[in-house]
């Protein structure tokens with residue numbers, strides 16, 4: 360199931376990499392200057408707590424400009440979104456927050472970040488893991504100075520996505 364996101368192969372290198380594993384792995388890939396690609400069947404929950412996606416892969420906006428929140432609609436290209444600074448992530452997350460006792464999930468916080476729960480690898484565009492994290496907030500407003508982490512900027516930059524649970528009822 361996937362509602363409205365444009366899709367791309369989440370691991371295009373795997374088909375040609377002889378060391379590529381077929382083991383399922385929960386992963387969020389922060390694409391350079393682009394969205395988050397979530398793979399492994401991670402539950403995505405609305406601000407109301409309902410599971411709205413659990414596809415093997417889906418693509419979430421992190422530039423804050425999409426008209427199809429929470430999914431990427433490629434607006435980052437027209438917006439000139441840049442996101443290359445990942446250096447602060449590992450230093451800011453204690454190692455013991457890699458919590459294998461919970462199911463991985465990504466929660467849409469109301470007018471705020473993506474809250475990551477459970478054992479997940481957060482990786483670079485190249486697939487290099489730069490942190491294993493549970494209980495971290497990932498920026499989806501595009502304004503954080505500590506991308507991919509949220510730094511609270513969403514509270515002051517007018518970020519107000521229309522997430523699925525925010526949409527007016529049909530009729």
Ligand code: FES
Nearest residue numbers: 498499500509512
């Ligand atoms: S969601 Fe972007 S700074 Fe919090």
